[in-house]
Amino acid sequence: MSVNKLSYLLYILLIPLFYSCGEDRTGEYEALISEDKWIEEVMCDRYLWYYDIPASDKLKFFAEPKDFFPTLLSKNDKFSYIKINTPTTKAISRESSYGFDFILYKDPIISTSNDRFARVLYVLPNSPASEAGLKRGDWISAVKGQKLTISNYGYLLQGESRKFATAAIVPAAGGAYQWQANDTLTLSASRQIEDNPFYVDTVYNVANRKIAYLMYNSFSTGPNNQAADKAYGDQMRSIFAKFKAANVNDFILDLRYNPGGYLTCSQELSSLLAPATALGKVYCSLVFNDKHLKSNFSLNLEEKLTGGANLNLSRLYVITSNLTASASEAVINCLRPYMGTENVILVGTKTVGKNVASEPINSDVYTSFTLYPILATVFNSENKSDYANGIVPTHILDESSFLTPFYQLGDLRERMLYNTVQLITTGTMPDEKKTEVNPAHLMTPIYNSLDRKKMSGVLIQTKDTK
Numbered sequence: 001m002s003v004n005k006l007s008y009l010l011y012i013l014l015i016p017l018f019y020s021c022g023e024d025r026t027g028e029y030e031a032l033i034s035e036d037k038w039i040e041e042v043m044c045d046r047y048l049w050y051y052d053i054p055a056s057d058k059l060k061f062f063a064e065p066k067d068f069f070p071t072l073l074s075k076n077d078k079f080s081y082i083k084i085n086t087p088t089t090k091a092i093s094r095e096s097s098y099g100f101d102f103i104l105y106k107d108p109i110i111s112t113s114n115d116r117f118a119r120v121l122y123v124l125p126n127s128p129a130s131e132a133g134l135k136r137g138d139w140i141s142a143v144k145g146q147k148l149t150i151s152n153y154g155y156l157l158q159g160e161s162r163k164f165a166t167a168a169i170v171p172a173a174g175g176a177y178q179w180q181a182n183d184t185l186t187l188s189a190s191r192q193i194e195d196n197p198f199y200v201d202t203v204y205n206v207a208n209r210k211i212a213y214l215m216y217n218s219f220s221t222g223p224n225n226q227a228a229d230k231a232y233g234d235q236m237r238s239i240f241a242k243f244k245a246a247n248v249n250d251f252i253l254d255l256r257y258n259p260g261g262y263l264t265c266s267q268e269l270s271s272l273l274a275p276a277t278a279l280g281k282v283y284c285s286l287v288f289n290d291k292h293l294k295s296n297f298s299l300n301l302e303e304k305l306t307g308g309a310n311l312n313l314s315r316l317y318v319i320t321s322n323l324t325a326s327a328s329e330a331v332i333n334c335l336r337p338y339m340g341t342e343n344v345i346l347v348g349t350k351t352v353g354k355n356v357a358s359e360p361i362n363s364d365v366y367t368s369f370t371l372y373p374i375l376a377t378v379f380n381s382e383n384k385s386d387y388a389n390g391i392v393p394t395h396i397l398d399e400s401s402f403l404t405p406f407y408q409l410g411d412l413r414e415r416m417l418y419n420t421v422q423l424i425t426t427g428t429m430p431d432e433k434k435t436e437v438n439p440a441h442l443m444t445p446i447y448n449s450l451d452r453k454k455m456s457g458v459l460i461q462t463k464d465t466k
Helices: 008-022 026-046 065-072 128-132 231-245 263-273 327-339 415-426 449-453
Strands: 081-084 100-106 116-123 139-143 162-171 177-187 198-206 209-216 250-254 282-288 297-300 316-320 344-348 356-358 369-372 374-379 445-448
Touching (some): 026 369, 100 449, 198 231, 198 415, 231 263, 263 297, 263 327, 282 327, 327 344, 445 449
Parallel strands (some): 209 250, 316 344
Antiparallel strands (some): 100 116, 139 162, 162 177, 198 209, 282 297, 282 374, 356 374
16 A cells, blocks of 8 residues: 554554544545455455454454454464565566575584575576585585675575585594585576476386376476466376376385475376376365355366376385475375375475465555465365374374485485385385484474465465355
8 A cells, every 4th residue: 555554552542533623534444454454354254264253343443454354354264365476576486596495403413503505406407506516515604704694694695606615514422413514606696597396307216116207396387486387297298198108017106395386286296196096086075155055066086187198106205305395295195095005105394284275365445465365175085184283194204304415406325215116116215214313312403495385375376256
């Protein structure tokens, strides 16, 4: 709106002025609260838990939309949010960045230290980070010649050309660990980089088995992640055609860094993975609030989505973490009826628990924000959606519990991949439930750069639910 809103207290004091001197000034009052009234109207109609919205006379209509929206949410809602639009707002996959993701920790080996370190999770190809030689597993200890702190870690996300000091944790005497200074790297200025979700796709030959591995980092449709994009769907089918031609015996789907995305992308992926006998059957169903029951719809597993590359799998191994969410969880939940819960085998840590769906809601009048409220619950073909608290893996293994260097993603020595391959070929995981972290000094993330990619739930793409 064109004027700054007043505090609620000031609003109460000013109400009499709208009626002073015999002049009706309610139009000015309505103009000041019109954005919030529109938000309330939308939420009372579309929101899955609309019945938990406080009564109008309990709402603070003079708050800014970013402050007003959260006051409408159910106490059970962890995912609805409002996004403030700016002229520079871009799709996640094309944002300006240095091209890497990281987790910021307190010093993981010196409990008395106040230092902060950022551990690199992965580096995008053709990015300032990859060009400078930054690698997965590197610890960043300083930026611009200053130790990393909770005040300056934002310099790791985007900006001008900067120097990053890196370090490694190495074994010391007596089973302890110590820091080892590595290189100082100069990264060029951040820029828009395509965050292609197909980070690794390959086939390994291990113990006379052909094991397909796909690291898939978001359910996005194309470089700009618009609903009508087809680029990544075509790429997915091309990758699976390669897997099918290789006559793979087993499949590892790595979703450890995948926060979700479009439901139709998960439908495509699952159609490629599912047993052939499941094609044509219900993949998932979306159930809206009781004001919009006519909007309920289902998506099927479809042969036409596979390009002839359906793998007809009877078993699937999925690598998960506490970042695995929404559409990633839908794949797990919705393939279980056709493969059997015991044959959708999870390796990693408990998932987030987003069993709900959302879509962006915009106003033609109020363009400074976009609403992302939860609108529906996602069910599988057996009407199950019982993972609001996350999905617990079959085999527990947390890569953040290990201080020794990470291998690169796709390297058969990389801990999560290595243990999953061992599970497939030997029936056991060498590192299951192990840790190198002192229990008295747990590595608790201060900030995770992947959080900026989080969304409210699986994105509804194929049906107008208004």
